[in-house]
Amino acid sequence: MEYGLDLEYSFNEFLKGFGLSSEIAHIIWLPLPMLLVLVAAVVGVLVTVWLERKISAAAQQRIGPEYAGALGVLQPIADGLKLLVKEDIIPAKADGILFTAGPILVLVPVILSWLIVPFGQNLLISNVGIGIFLWIALSSIQPIGLLMSGYASNNKYSLLGGLRAAAQSISYEIPLALSVLAIVLMTNSLSTIDIVNQQSNAGILSWNIWRQPVGFIVFWICALAECERLPFDLPEAEEELVAGYQTEYAGMKFALFYLGSYINLILSALLVSILYLGGWGFPIPVELIAKFLNLPINAPFIQVFTASIGIVMTVLKAYLLVFIAILLRWTTPRVRIDQLLDLGWKFLLPISLANLLITAGLKLAFPQFFGG
Amino acid sequence: MSIAITTQLICFTVLSLVVIIGALGVVLLESIVYSAFLLGGVFMSVAGLYLLLNASFVAAAQVLVYVGAVNVLIIFAIMLVNKKEDLKPINDIKSRRVISTSICLTLLSLLIRVDVTNVWSLSSPKNSIGEESTIRIGEHLFSDYLLPFEVASVLLLMAMIGAIVLARRDVMSKDISTGLPVDQELIEKSSEPLLTNKN
Numbered sequence: 001m002e003y004g005l006d007l008e009y010s011f012n013e014f015l016k017g018f019g020l021s022s023e024i025a026h027i028i029w030l031p032l033p034m035l036l037v038l039v040a041a042v043v044g045v046l047v048t049v050w051l052e053r054k055i056s057a058a059a060q061q062r063i064g065p066e067y068a069g070a071l072g073v074l075q076p077i078a079d080g081l082k083l084l085v086k087e088d089i090i091p092a093k094a095d096g097i098l099f100t101a102g103p104i105l106v107l108v109p110v111i112l113s114w115l116i117v118p119f120g121q122n123l124l125i126s127n128v129g130i131g132i133f134l135w136i137a138l139s140s141i142q143p144i145g146l147l148m149s150g151y152a153s154n155n156k157y158s159l160l161g162g163l164r165a166a167a168q169s170i171s172y173e174i175p176l177a178l179s180v181l182a183i184v185l186m187t188n189s190l191s192t193i194d195i196v197n198q199q200s201n202a203g204i205l206s207w208n209i210w211r212q213p214v215g216f217i218v219f220w221i222c223a224l225a226e227c228e229r230l231p232f233d234l235p236e237a238e239e240e241l242v243a244g245y246q247t248e249y250a251g252m253k254f255a256l257f258y259l260g261s262y263i264n265l266i267l268s269a270l271l272v273s274i275l276y277l278g279g280w281g282f283p284i285p286v287e288l289i290a291k292f293l294n295l296p297i298n299a300p301f302i303q304v305f306t307a308s309i310g311i312v313m314t315v316l317k318a319y320l321l322v323f324i325a326i327l328l329r330w331t332t333p334r335v336r337i338d339q340l341l342d343l344g345w346k347f348l349l350p351i352s353l354a355n356l357l358i359t360a361g362l363k364l365a366f367p368q369f370f371g372g
Numbered sequence: 373m374s375i376a377i378t379t380q381l382i383c384f385t386v387l388s389l390v391v392i393i394g395a396l397g398v399v400l401l402e403s404i405v406y407s408a409f410l411l412g413g414v415f416m417s418v419a420g421l422y423l424l425l426n427a428s429f430v431a432a433a434q435v436l437v438y439v440g441a442v443n444v445l446i447i448f449a450i451m452l453v454n455k456k457e458d459l460k461p462i463n464d465i466k467s468r469r470v471i472s473t474s475i476c477l478t479l480l481s482l483l484i485r486v487d488v489t490n491v492w493s494l495s496s497p498k499n500s501i502g503e504e505s506t507i508r509i510g511e512h513l514f515s516d517y518l519l520p521f522e523v524a525s526v527l528l529l530m531a532m533i534g535a536i537v538l539a540r541r542d543v544m545s546k547d548i549s550t551g552l553p554v555d556q557e558l559i560e561k562s563s564e565p566l567l568t569n570k571n
């Protein structure tokens with residue numbers, strides 16, 4: 001299966017042409033994909049914020065941002081600049097160190113998780129063997145940051161928000177991990193690349209959503225709950241808790257929370273598209289089209305073309321899911337905290353356990369369809 | 373010395389320093405909240421040490437279980453009973469500290485002696501299985517380590533049942549600690565929904 005662009009190899013060969021050793025070439029290469037992914041994540045956030053504003057406006061029959069750039073596309077940048085120049089306030093009775101460390105602890109694991117998001121066969125930062133498990137582990141760090149900022153703010157609403165966030169995050173992590181486990185069972189690998197390749201042999205028909213419909217729904221609900229999006233935005237429910245753990249935050253520290261929640265949303269959408277919607281795969285396999293048009297699959301032109309189709313498909317699928325998430329946010333009411341915990345523990349957990357069991361049974365019964 | 377080895381050395385030094393200083397902070401700091409957060413830092417650094425040893429699955433499991441579950445629950449519990457109370461000063465605090473320090477130092481010297489005298493059979497990096505370790509761990513868990521694995525799950529079940537018994541006193545007719553009959557009515561009153569009395 002080793003085809004597609006290998007940018008790292010060509011880049012290293014290019015630098016070696018100048019007489020650099022392979023080690024130095026590797027060190028020069030290392031920050032490039034990280035920087036690229038960081039920029040991609042931030043640009044993705046700007047696009048999502050604009051979409052959120054526009055779609056919410058449409059849902060409420062308003063116009064939404066209009067004056068900053070055409071159709072208000074510069075509005076998120078204006079928002080960001082505003083937050084950047086705002087005064088950085090630490091409340092007098094707050095705990096300074098924990099107050100500052102909280103937002104960082106929320107943001108860093110989310111950004112680290114982008115390590116495993118593939119945009120093509122070789123278009124990811126690192127194809128680590130534990131792949132998707134790394135994301136599950138990293139996302140479990142986030143509640144510590146939320147609890148930390150909730151505690152350090154020295155504010156009842158903040159503390160309640162932080163506690164709610166941690167409770168929510170712990171209860172929804174389990175069904176999330178179980179539904180990922182069902183996919184891993186079918187793939188025989190934790191690597192995101194293998195998960196996408198496993199879905200790539202028959203285009204749209206071989207996507208995991210057809211074989212794991214229950215897992216797909218459970219994962220999507222849990223991902224929304226992990227992102228604290230409405231209908232599950234209890235940690236920052238405005239009417240009850242002012243703004244939850246964000247109440248005391250201003251300026252850049254608030255921006256870190258804001259950035260973290262939107263990067264997390266895009267990351268969740270990307271992971272849903274990787275796990276269930278075929279990742280970078282085109283609905284009709286590209287190899288089939290190339291064969292039909294009598295084009296050699298390994299020609300450089302075709303390679304660049306398939307790589308760009310891969311990136312476009314990944315981003316398209318992710319943004320389709322982001323659109324659904326935004327639409328959900330502006331059209332559904334919030335659940336109560338007891339309903340939230342009931343849903344997590346009494347409904348999603350048994351269902352995802354049963355799904356795992358059935359997947360294992362089906363794998364034994366039909367090894368050719370469910371990964372032998 | 374190649375760049376990879378230098379990086380490894382720097383990472384090892386930093387991680388070990390964080391583990392040692394963090395662990396000292398967990399024990400010595402007055403504020404229990406700081407101790408809990410530092411404990412999370414120590415767990416993270418231990419996961420980093422596992423990563424340095426090419427055990428990425430163990431590192432991720434360490435983060436998931438110890439940081440994501442154990443430490444979060446510890447912090448959660450501390451914040452739920454967030455009571456600011458001044459503890460009673462202990463009279464012979466100084467002698468207690470001397471005794472505990474000497475016990476700790478004795479244990480430390482014992483460990484150092486084991487470390488120095490024992491001949492460790494170090495496997496060369498060529499023999500390391502790296503990414504394959506996930507599969508190898510799974511195989512071991514379902515073959516020769518099956519019994520300890522299952523016994524550990526029974527232990528967790530016992531802990532869970534114990535927690536439920538402690539939390540739901542109303543299902544017991546006698547109080548666990550005192551042996552007196554439980555006032556069922558009182559518990560019923562406290563768990564009644566708030567909104568039903570309004571009309």
